[in-house]
Amino acid sequence: MKTHPSILLLTGALLLGSLHAQAQESVAQDADAKISAIANPKQSNGIHIGDVLKRSIVIDVKSPYQLSKNTYPVKGTVRNGIELVDVNVAAKAKNGMTEYRMDLSYQVFTHANAPVVMQLPSEPLLLSGGPKALHIDVPTWRFWFSPLVSANIETAKANLQPQIKAERIDVNHHRWALLGFGGLLAGALVALLYINADKRWLPFMGGAFALAHRRIKRLPHAAGEERKALLYVHQAFNQTHGSNLFAHDLDAFLTAHGSFARMKQEIADFFERSNRALFAAPPEDVGAFIRELAVLSKQLRNCERGVR
Amino acid sequence: MSTAIAENQLADWRQRSLKLESEVKKVIVGQDKAIRLMNIAIFARGHVLLEGGVGVGKTTLLQSITRGIGGAYERIEGTVDLMPNDLVYHTYLGDDGKPKIDEGPLLRAGENLSVFFFNEINRARPQVHALMLRVMAERHLYAFKREYRLPHMVVFADRNQVEKNETFEIPSAARDRFMMEIPIDIPEDRELKKALMFNTKFQHAEKLTQQVESGVLQFDQLNDFSDVIQEHISASDVIEEYALDLWEATQNPAQFGIRMESVDVARLIQAGASPRGMGMLLKAARVHAWLMNRNSLYPEDIHAVFHEVIAHRLAFNAMYENRRTALSRELTAHILDTVAVPSRAMAA
Known part of the structure; x- marks a missing residue:
């Protein structure tokens, strides 16, 4: 095969040009x-x-x-x-x-x-x-x-999710906790009332000593009234004991009603003072006597209610 | 008598009275309550009916007390053929072969008689009861053409509760002459029972009695001092009301709300306590108050003697009479449990 001289020349020129460019x-x-x-x-x-x-x-x-x-x-x-x-x-x-x-x-x-x-x-x-x-x-x-949609989405309809109702949050455990707290709160309020109230509009508040305490508080501090105060406390003892309670029955009473045991000495003193006031000599200061009986009846009421 | 002298006298006698108790307790064990009650009866100058089984120590107890209070102690056994004159005299043939007459146990000690014990009085005939009860009430007797005075005599009689043959029930009027009926029971404590069985000192009652100090009290001064006690111990209006309530409760227990199992309380009582009985109750209660070193009568003093002074005085209807010992105790306990002390006094 023969090569045209012009082609060779052109080829050579291109080759040179290329070499020149590479050099540049x-x-x-x-x-x-x-x-x-x-x-x-x-x-x-x-x-x-x-x-x-x-x-x-x-x-x-x-x-x-x-x-x-x-x-x-x-x-x-x-x-x-x-x-x-x-x-x-x-x-x-x-x-x-x-x-x-x-x-x-x-x-x-x-x-x-x-x-x-x-x-x-x-x-x-x-x-x-x-x-x-x-x-x-x-x-x-x-x-x-990364594409924003999956590769196989062709139509929006195929990708649509059905509209569903929002799922309810389970609040049961909160409800029980709330009820428990409410119960505790109510119990605490009742206990507070029970400890401090004098009235008998709550259950178990009409105890014998609660009644005695209430009556003694209302007594005027006049001569002769100390007998009534003593009567109220004696009546409370008798009612609690189920029969007449005298000083010589005190041990049996305290055995049967252990909540009063911590008041043993005070109760014994009460009987002694009661005997003196009723059968020997009435107290000189009736007011102080009734006030002391009010304090005693309150302490006994606390024993009755199991309150310290 | 000035107050100070009276106080000293009361304290002195109290000390001697408590000493008598402690002396008797040295030889009689497990009978503390009975000893206290007999002590009260001595100072209240009341006669006592002892209730208890055989061989529980009644005689030893009486001999011990007699030794403590001084004076003479005489005793006679109740038998079905016992006649009233057996108490007054007895006849015998003298050394010269002629019939002789001597004073009987009732007159033998004369005014020195301090305790006369009539054992098993319910075995004696009613004629004997009649004489005895008259002497108890009047404390003198006409015999041998002269009057015998028994001013310091206290009668302790024992009633046999076990046997019914050849016995004569003591009528309520006769029971009423006794201030107290005191139960003498066998002690419940096992150690005491063991001591009574094995301790040889309890086998010789006479030796035992000799251990009691003699003449702790002067028997011939007891009457006068008893009056001092009764005058000294005061009773408030509250205690008077309370005693009155107790009395009414013995007459009509149903009115005071008293209930007893298996008993129709409304039909139980034929006659409650007598005025003499209530007087004796307060008398005995005052002595108890004195022994407790108080000047005022407390309900506890009445309670201390209530069963023993009141129970034997209650007369029950015939349907309940055969259970009288148990029922009378139960009723008096219910009365004390139910009748409140100051209730009526408060309303005044």
Whole structure:
């Protein structure tokens, strides 16, 4: 086969041109320019449509080289569904070098039904001003793009959930706790009334000594009234004992009614004082006598109610 | 008599009275309550009916008390052929072969007689009862054409409760002459029972009695001092009302709400306590108050003697009479349990 001379010439020219071009855009060596730092987005998965991904690149370029402004990434460039939405380049000279800080913001506008691997594109940058034509490339950065809907959704209807009544919150244990607390509160109130009240409108409040105490409190402090006060206490003792109670029956009474045992001495004293007042000599100070009987009857009422 | 002298006399006699009790307790065990009641009867100058089985120590008890109070002690056994004159005299043939007459046990000691013990009085005929009861009431007897005075005599009679053959029930009028009927029971304490069985000192009653100090009291001064006690111990209007309630309760217990099992209380009583009985009750209660070193009568004093003074005086309807010992005790207990002390006095 014969080759046309013009074709050979053209081929040669192209080959030379290519060699020339290779000679002009050699990869920058570390001594001339280098990427000293890259800050990529922290999260490389779960990226959705509309998310903005920012990366910062710091490039050190040795003088006399400098980045050619013509090769700066162009805002609005869309590559594989990723749009460069913002570009900021700042240059700062220091120690015979120029430090370029390039902030690039990309926004994802792609569409996919399943998670796919995507990448922020490589940005080729040319260096000029030096004896050689150099270039340096910002590397790609890969990430997982996640779709917002599942892959098999075809219609919204298929994906619709039936409208259901909101589930009731189980408050039973709260209710029991509330009832328990309410019961305790009511019990405490009743107990408080029981301890302090004199009336007989609550059950078990009409005890013999409660009645005696109430009557004694109402007695005027006049001569002769001390007999009534004594009668009321004696009646309470008799009623509680089930028959007449005298001093010599006291042990049997206290055995049968243990709640009064702590008042043994006071009860014995009462019988002695009662005998003196009724059968020997009436008390000189009737008022004090009745007041003391009121105190005693209250103490006995507390015994009767089982209250300390 | 000035108050101070009276107080000293009362204290002195109280001390001697309590000493008598302690002396008797040295030889008679397990009968503390009976001893206290007999002590009360001595100072209240009342006759006593002893109720108890055979061999429980009644005679020893009486001999011990007699030794303590001084004076003479006479005793007669009640038998179905005992006649009243057996108490007054007895006849015998003298050394000269002529019939002789001597005073009987009732007159033998004259005014020195302090305790006369009539054992098993219900074995004696009613004629004997009549004489005895008259002497108990009047404390004198006309015999041998002269009057015998027995001013210091206290009669202790024993009633056999076990046997009914050849016995004559003491009528209620006769029972009423006795101030108290005191039960003498066998002690319940096992140690005391053991001592009574095994301690040889209890086998010789005479030696036992000798251990009691003699003449702790002066028997011929008891009548006068008894009056001092009765005058000294006061009774308030409340205690008077209470005693009156008790009396009425013995006459009509149903009115006071007294209920007894297996007994129709409304039909139980034929006659309640007599005025003499109630007088004796208060008399004995005053002595108890004095022994308790008080100047006023308390309900406890009445309670201390109530059963013993009242129970034997109650006359029951015939349908209940054969259960009188148990029923009378039960009734008096119910009366004390039911009749409240100051109820009527408060309303005044």
